[in-house]
Amino acid sequence: MLKARNLEAGYGPLRVLKGLSLHVAPGEIVAIIGANGAGKSTLLGSLAGLVRPTSGSVTLRGEDVTGSRPERMLAAGCSLVPEGRKLFAPMTVRENLELGGYSVRRRLGRKAFEEDLAGVFELFPRLGERQGQLAGTMSGGEQQMLAIGRSLMSRPELIMLDEPSMGLAPLVIKQIFSAISALRSRGKTVLVVEQNAKAILKIASRGYVMETGSLVLEGTGQELLANRDVQRAYLGKEYSSIADEREGR
Ligand SMILES: Nc1ncnc2c1ncn2[C@@H]1O[C@H](COP(=O)(O)OP(=O)(O)OP(=O)(O)O)[C@@H](O)[C@H]1O
Ligand SMILES: [Mg+2]
Structure with missing residues (x-):
């Protein structure tokens, strides 16, 4: 690979x-x-x-x-989840994931995007529960989950x-x-x-x-x-x- x-x-x-x-x-x-x-x-x-x-x-x-x-x-x-997570702190969990999935949504449409989102929430149920929370107010562990989730949204x-x-x-x-x-x-x-x-x-x-x-x-x-x-x-x-x-x- x-x-x-x-x-x-x-x-x-x-x-x-x-x-x-x-x-x-x-x-x-x-x-x-x-x-x-x-x-x-x-x-x-x-x-x-x-x-x-x-x-x-x-x-x-x-x-x-x-x-x-x-x-x-x-x-x-090939996607990198960087040291320190580098989320968009003033944006919500959902918005961070949407940014990660931007190219998939444009290329493959809304359905593919929604499927990917469901896949991320299945891996990290906490993110599904906290979609409207600002990324910067999530705990360290939740932020790491979000960083991984955001990266997955690009289908690496x-x-x-x-x-x-x-x-x-x-x-x-x-x-x-x-x-x-x-x-x-x-x-x-x-x-x-x-x-x-x-x-x-x-x-x-x-x-x-x-x-x-x-x-x-x-x-x-x-x-x-x-x-x-x-x-x-x-x-x-x-x-x-x-x-x-x-x-x-
Ligand atoms: N942007 C930068 N500009 C200048 N030097 C840098 C930069 N980033 C890293 N370095 C230097 O490069 C060397 C290697 O750093 P790097 O961050 O790759 O190490 P690391 O193994 O990831 O360390 P850590 O375990 O602390 O994360 C260090 O001496 C560091 O000071
Ligand atoms: Mg390092």
């Missing part, structure tokens, strides 16, 4: 992506984990057309889309999520992760950046570990969960003490 080869990108003189390659196959949930500042958002930005790569290539379904603008990536079926094949669980309480995080799993059963392909490594690797088909602009490790979700380096760096105390014990520390 999506392939990046030797991708390099940055901001002015700052080199952030240092020649990385990745692929996402149809129907996969692919996770990217890594420390703050590793360049994860820059990577998603360069795949979604927000950051222009300085070298390397991006292909979507075999077609070269390197350096394509975000509108073109969206039209090609590939949905990219940047830290969907950020700032949310454990119970809400659970809901978001089960929604991500549900996206796969709806035939979507997912590329997700997450700090919550344990939870995302449990549902991911594959994952990559990113360090300072490079992908340093790749494996299935299970392989990465079982990897000592991953356990020590990203899976917290409970895992690092098990790893230390095994190695006699």
Whole structure:
């Protein structure tokens, strides 16, 4: 579905992506984990057309889309739910979803649009109950649901999520992760950046570990969960003490 080869990108003189390659196959949930500042958002930005790569290539379904603008990536079926959600705060839930579905409605008509809306409300019933509420007054979890819902309204094949669980309480995080799993059963392909490594690797088909602009490790979700380096760096105390014990520390 999506392939990046030797991708390099940055901001002015700052080199952030240092020649990385990745692929996402149809129907996969692919996770990217890594420390703050590793360049994860820059990577998603360069795949979604927000950051222009300085070298390397991006292909979507075999077609070269390197350096394509975000509108073109969206039209090609690749949607980004950005870090911090970026909703239209003074607009209602319904209006945010309508904006997300604007092109589908124009292309395929009102019926298709209404079907998509019903699909979003089925995934997130809370959004259906709160259609008239201003997006900016929704809780953090509800805003994340709305951001995902808005993105779905464009009928993406590939949905990219940047830290969907950020700032949310454990119970809400659970809901978001089960929604991500549900996206796969709806035939979507997912590329997700997450700090919550344990939870995302449990549902991911594959994952990559990113360090300072490079992908340093790749494996299935299970392989990465079982990897000592991953356990020590990203899976917290409970895992690092098990790893230390095994190695006699
Ligand atoms: N718009 C920008 N202009 C200049 N530098 C930027 C910009 N966005 C990001 N950077 C820099 O690029 C580097 C990588 O940032 P990026 O946001 O991609 O990391 P990240 O892995 O997503 O971090 P986090 O986990 O904190 O979200 C950082 O050093 C950051 O300061
Ligand atoms: Mg980021």
